[in-house]
Amino acid sequence: MIATILKRRETMLALAILALIALVQTRFAGFARPGNLAAIFNDSAVLIILALGQMAVILTRCIDLSVAATLAFTGMVAALVNAAAPGLPIGAVLLIAVGLGTAMGAVNGLLVWRFALPPIVVTLGTMTMYRGAIFLLSGGEWVNSHQMSEAFKALPRSLVLDLPVLSWMAILVIALFVLMIGRTTLGRAFYAVGGNEHAAIYAGISVGGTRFVAFTLNGALAGLCGYLWVSRYAVAYTEVAQGFELDVIAACVIGGISIAGGIGTVGGAVLGALFLGVIKNALPVAGVSPFWQMAISGIAILLAVAFNARSEQRKGRIILKSAEQAHAAPAPATGASA
Amino acid sequence: MSATETSPGRVIPDRLTGPAARVLRSWETLLVAVAVAIFTFNSFASPYFLDPWNLSDATFNFTEKAMIALAMALLVIAGEIDLSVGAIVALASTAMGYALQFGADTPLLVAIGLGVGLTCGAVNGLLVTRMGLPSIVVTIGTMSLFRGIAYIVLGDTAFNGYPESFAWFGQGYVAWVFSFELVLFAGLAALYAIVLHLTNFGRRLYAIGNNPTAAAFSGIRVERTRMALFLLTGLMSGIASICLTSRLGSTRPSIGTGMELEAITMVVLGGVAITGGSGSILGVVLAALIMGLVTFGLGLLNVPGIVMSIFVGGLLIAVIALPKLFLGGSRWRRSPSR
Numbered sequence: 001m002i003a004t005i006l007k008r009r010e011t012m013l014a015l016a017i018l019a020l021i022a023l024v025q026t027r028f029a030g031f032a033r034p035g036n037l038a039a040i041f042n043d044s045a046v047l048i049i050l051a052l053g054q055m056a057v058i059l060t061r062c063i064d065l066s067v068a069a070t071l072a073f074t075g076m077v078a079a080l081v082n083a084a085a086p087g088l089p090i091g092a093v094l095l096i097a098v099g100l101g102t103a104m105g106a107v108n109g110l111l112v113w114r115f116a117l118p119p120i121v122v123t124l125g126t127m128t129m130y131r132g133a134i135f136l137l138s139g140g141e142w143v144n145s146h147q148m149s150e151a152f153k154a155l156p157r158s159l160v161l162d163l164p165v166l167s168w169m170a171i172l173v174i175a176l177f178v179l180m181i182g183r184t185t186l187g188r189a190f191y192a193v194g195g196n197e198h199a200a201i202y203a204g205i206s207v208g209g210t211r212f213v214a215f216t217l218n219g220a221l222a223g224l225c226g227y228l229w230v231s232r233y234a235v236a237y238t239e240v241a242q243g244f245e246l247d248v249i250a251a252c253v254i255g256g257i258s259i260a261g262g263i264g265t266v267g268g269a270v271l272g273a274l275f276l277g278v279i280k281n282a283l284p285v286a287g288v289s290p291f292w293q294m295a296i297s298g299i300a301i302l303l304a305v306a307f308n309a310r311s312e313q314r315k316g317r318i319i320l321k322s323a324e325q326a327h328a329a330p331a332p333a334t335g336a337s338a
Numbered sequence: 339m340s341a342t343e344t345s346p347g348r349v350i351p352d353r354l355t356g357p358a359a360r361v362l363r364s365w366e367t368l369l370v371a372v373a374v375a376i377f378t379f380n381s382f383a384s385p386y387f388l389d390p391w392n393l394s395d396a397t398f399n400f401t402e403k404a405m406i407a408l409a410m411a412l413l414v415i416a417g418e419i420d421l422s423v424g425a426i427v428a429l430a431s432t433a434m435g436y437a438l439q440f441g442a443d444t445p446l447l448v449a450i451g452l453g454v455g456l457t458c459g460a461v462n463g464l465l466v467t468r469m470g471l472p473s474i475v476v477t478i479g480t481m482s483l484f485r486g487i488a489y490i491v492l493g494d495t496a497f498n499g500y501p502e503s504f505a506w507f508g509q510g511y512v513a514w515v516f517s518f519e520l521v522l523f524a525g526l527a528a529l530y531a532i533v534l535h536l537t538n539f540g541r542r543l544y545a546i547g548n549n550p551t552a553a554a555f556s557g558i559r560v561e562r563t564r565m566a567l568f569l570l571t572g573l574m575s576g577i578a579s580i581c582l583t584s585r586l587g588s589t590r591p592s593i594g595t596g597m598e599l600e601a602i603t604m605v606v607l608g609g610v611a612i613t614g615g616s617g618s619i620l621g622v623v624l625a626a627l628i629m630g631l632v633t634f635g636l637g638l639l640n641v642p643g644i645v646m647s648i649f650v651g652g653l654l655i656a657v658i659a660l661p662k663l664f665l666g667g668s669r670w671r672r673s674p675s676r
Contacts, residue, residue, distance in 0.1 A: 063474075115659045118612045120419075120474070124599055125655040132648030140642070238644065246478055259475045291493050291591075295486025301479035302465065309471050 009256040009307075013271040017278055024282045031285055038163065044277030045170035046071075046225045050244075051251040051273040052177045052266065053218035058252055059190040060211045061197070061261030062119035066108060067222045068244035069130035072236075074101045074226030076134045079143040079152075079236035086149040093152065097227040098220050104130065105219015109212035116208070119215075127245070134238045145234040156232045166228055173221065177266045190214060194261025250297055251276055254304040275300070365609035369624035376628060380635035387638055394515035396634035398585065400604075401519040402578040403597055404626035407604035408530045409574035411622045413567045414605050415534070417547040417614030420462060420568065421477040423575045423601055425484035427594030430454040430579035432488040435497025435589035444503045451580040452573060458484055459572015466568065467561040473568075481598070488591040497589040508585025519581050526574075531619040539563070547614030603654050604629060629653075 025032040050067055057064045074097045082093055104126070111122045145153070156166040181187035192200040193210045200207055230236045255272025257264030276297060283293055380387045387393075406423050413420055433454045434447045442450065458480070465476045510518045534540035545553040546560050554560045578597075583589055608625035610617025629650065636646045 111655065111659065115662050117655070117658055117662075121602075121606055121612050121658060122655060124602065125651040128599065128647040128651035128654075132644050132646075132651065135642070135644040136648070140644075246482065249475075249478060250482070253475055253478075259472050289490070289493065291489040292486070294482050294489050298479050298482030298484070298486050301482060302476065305471050305475045305479060306465075306469055309469060 010265060010267045010271060013255065013268065013275060017271065017275050020275075020278050020282065024286060028285050031282070036281075038167070040277050040281045041170070041274070042164050042167045043281060044273050045166045046229055047247060047251055047277060048170045048270055048273040049173045049221050049225055049228075050248045051255065051269045052173055053221035054248045054252050055177075055255075055257050055264055055266070055269040056181075056190055056214040057119075057211075057218050058249075058257050058259060059194045059261060059264055060207075060214045061194040062112060062211055062214065063123065063249070063259070064105075064108060064215060064218050065120065065123040065245050066104075066127040066130055067218060067248055068241040069127045069134075070101055070104045070219055070222040071226040071229060071244070072238070072240040072242075073104065073130045073134050073137075074098075074223040075230035075240055076138055076143065076226075076236045076238075078227045079148060079230050080137065082149055082152045083143055083147040086152075090151050090155055094224070094227055098223040101223015101226060102216055102220040105216045105222065106212070108219065109215030112215060113208035113212040119211075131238065131242075134240075138236075138238065140238060143230075143236040148231070148234060153231050153234050156228050166232060169224070169228065173224075174266065174270055181266050186210070186213065191262050194263075196262070247276060247297070250301045253301055253308070256304075256308055258308060259305075272304075366618065366621050366624060369608070369621060369628065373624060373628050373631060376631045376635065380631060380638070383635065384638040387635065390515045392634075392638075394517060394520070396630055397517065397520045397523075399633050400626045400630035401517075401523045402582050402585075403600045404604060404623070404630075405523055405526060405578045405581070406571070406574050406597065407601040407608075407622055407626060408526055408619065409567070409571040410601045411605045411608065411610050411617055411619060412530070412534060412543055413571055414602075414610050414612060415547045415614060415617050416543045416564060416567055417550065418466065418473040418564060418567065419477065419602070419612075420473065420571045421598045421602075422458065422462060422481040422484055423571060423578075424594040424597035424599075425481040425488070426455055426458040426572055426575035427579040427582060427597055428488040428591060429458060429484040430576045431583040431589040431593050432491050432497070432591065434500075434580070434583055436491060438497060438500060444501055447500070447504055448507075448580055451583070452576045455572045455574070455576020455579065456569055457572070458575070459569040460565075462572065463565040463568030467565045485591065488593075492589070492591040498587070500584065500587055504584050505587065506584070508581045508583070519585075522577075522581075526577075527619060527623050534619050543567075544615055547611075547616075600629070600650070603650060606654060607657050 021032050021037070030036065050071070054064060054067060077100055078093050078097045081088065081096055108119075108123055108126055111117050111126075112119050156164060156169075158165050160168055181190070189200070189205045189210045192203060192205050193207050197207055200210075229241060251273040252264070252269055253259065253272070254275055255264070255268035255270070257268060257272075279296060279300070280293060283290060283296070406427075410420060410423065430451045434442075434451050437447060437450050462473070462477055462480055465471050465480070466473045507518060512518055512521045534543065542553065542558045542563055545556065545558055546563060550560050579594070582594060586593070604625045605617070605622055606612055607628065608617065608621035608623070610622065632649060632653070633643075633646050636649065637643075
C-alpha cells in the first residue's frame with residue numbers, strides 16, 4: 001500500500017518540491033514561511049490554470065501552442081475595454097475576456113475537428129495570427145497602469161480569507177477539474193480519445209467533438225488568465241506572456257502528462273506547475289541570476305520526460321490467460337523489451 | 339479479394355492519372371502558381387519591387403531559415419520534429435562570440451559554429467534515439483536548455499566586433515547580385531534534393547516516416563538514420579547561425595528567436611506532411627521563396643513585421659485547409675493527430 005503510494009509520480013513530485021523548499025529554507029530562513037509559500041502559489045496561479053487547460057488538450061492527443069497568444073490577446077482586449085469604458089463592471093470585462101478566449105479556442109478546435117488538421121500546425125498558425133492581431137488592435141501601443149480603473153486592477157489582489165482572489169481562481173479551477181476529469185463522461189472521454197482513438201469511436205465517443213471541447217475549454221481558461229495577467233501586472237502590450245506556452249507544456253510534462261495522450265492527472269499538472277513556480281521563486285532568493293531559469297527549466301523538462309518514458313513503457317496486454325502461456329513459450333519474437 | 343470489387347458499376351481504371359495530369363495537380367505546381375501570382379502582384383503594387391538589388395536584399399529574408407528548413411524537411415518526412423533549431427542558432431552564435439573574446443580568427447569561428455550545431459544535434463539525437471523519447475518534448479526541453487545557456491553566458495549584454503573576413507558569410511556577394519548566402523542555399527538545396535530523391539538514404543526516410551516498425555523489419559537502421567537527421571539539422575542550424583551572426587555582426591541571446599516556427603512553416607507550406615512520410619525538397623524551396631516574396635512585398639508596402647506574421651500564420655493554415663475543402667481530403671487522409 002505504502003509502496004504503491006510512494007511509486008506514484010505525484011508523490012515523488014510533491015516530495016521533490018518539499019525537498020527543494022527545505023533546501024532553500026536551510027540557507028535562507030523564511031523561505032518556507034506560510035506567507036511566502038502562499039505568495040509562491042499565487043505567483044504560480046496562472047501557470048496552474050493554463051496547465052490544467054493544456055492537460056485537457058494533451059490528454060486528447062493534441063497540443064495547443066496558441067494559449068499564450070490567446071492570453072495576451074484577451075488581456076489586451078480587456079485592458080482596452082476598461083480604458084475606453086472605465087465604468088463597465090469588472091464582471092462584464094471578465095465575461096468579455098472569457099467569452100473571447102472561448103471563441104479563440106473554438107477556432108482552434110474547429111480547425112482540428114472539421115478540417116482534421118494536425119493540431120501542432122493549426123495552433124502554430126493561430127499563435128502567430130493572434131499575436132499579430134494584438135498589434136493591429138493596439139497599434140503597438142501599451143495600455144499602462146494609469147489608463148486602467150482601480151477596480152480593474154484590484155480584483156486579483158483583493159483578499160478573501162487572507163488569500164488573493166487570483167489564488168482562489170486557481171483553487172476554483174483545480175476543484176472544477178477534479179470534478180470534471182474524474183466524475184463526468186466528458187472527463188473520461190478525454191482519456192478515451194487520447195488513449196485509443198479507434199476504441200473511443202466504437203465506444204460512441206465523438207473523437208473530433210471531444211477535441212473541440214478540450215480546445216474550447218483551454219481557450220476559455222486562457223481568456224480568464226488574460227484578464228488576470230493584465231490586471232495583476234497592470235500593463236498590456238503585444239509581447240505579454242511571450243513564450244509562456246512552453247512553460248505551460250513544461251508544467252504538464254513535468255507533471256507526468258504523456259504527450260502521446262491518454263495519461264495524466266489533475267494533481268500531476270498542478271504539481272508540475274508548482275514545481276516550476278518554486279524554482280522561479282527560489283532562484284532570486286538563492287542569489288542565482290534570473291538568466292539561469294530558462295536553462296534550469298529546460299533540464300527539468302528533459303529529466304521529467306526521461307522519467308515519464310520509463311514509467312510509461314506499455315506492456316502489451318494479453319487478455320486470455322491461455323494465450324499468454326502460449327505466447328510465453330516461444331522465443332520473444334516481437335517484444336523488444338518486456 | 340471478392341466479387342464485390344469487380345461488380346458492375348464499379349470500374350477500376352488501369353492507371354489512376356496520367357503523368358501530365360499528375361504534375362499539373364501536384365502541390366509544387368500550386369506553389370509555383372502562388373509564387374508567380376505574388377510576384378506579379380508585388381511588381382504592380384510597388385515600383386521598387388523589380389529592382390535586382392532589392393530582390394537580392396529580399397533573399398536575406400529567407401535564406402538562413404530556409405537552410406534549416408531543408409534539414410527540417412528530412413526530419414519531418416522521417417516522422418520527427420526539431421523545435422530547438424532557433425535555440426541552437428543562438429547557442430552557436432554565443433559560442434562564436436565567446437571565442438571571439440579570446441581572439442579567435444574566422445576559420446576557428448566557423449569551426450566552432452559548426453561544432454556547436456553538431457553537438458546540439460547530437461544531444462537531441464541521443465535523447466530521442468537512445469532513450470526513446472518523443473522528439474517534440476525533447477526539443478522543447480533542449481530549446482529551453484540551449485537558449486538558457488546563451489542567456490547564462492550573455493545575460494543582457496552582447497558580443498560585438500566580429501572580424502572583417504567573418505562578415506563575408508552574411509554580407510558578401512559571389513557575383514553581381516548573388517549573395518554568398520543565396521548561392522550557398524541554392525547549392526545546399528540541390529544537394530538535399532539529390533540526397534532525398536535519388537539515394538537509398540532518401541528512400542529510407544519515407545519508409546521510416548510511413549511506418550518505422552515496418553522499416554525496421556525491412557532492414558533499415560531506423561535509430562541510426564534518425565540520429566543522422568538530428569545531427570544534420572544541428573549542423574544546418576550551425577551554418578545558419580554563422581550566416582546570421584555574420585550578417586548582423588553581433589550576438590544577443592535572443593538571436594534567432596522564432597526561427598523554428600518559420601522553418602516549420604516553410605516545411606509544411608512546401609507540402610511535407612507533418613505526420614511524416616511524404617514531401618519534396620522542391621516544395622520546401624518554393625515555400626521559402628513564397629514566404630520571402632510575401633514578407634518583402636509587404637515590407638515595401640510598409641506593413642510592419644508583426645502584421646506580416648498574421649499573413650504567414652493564415653497562409654500556413656489556409657494552405658493545409660484548402661486542399662481538404664476542395665479535394666475532399668483524398669490526398670490527405672491521415673490520422674489527425676500530430
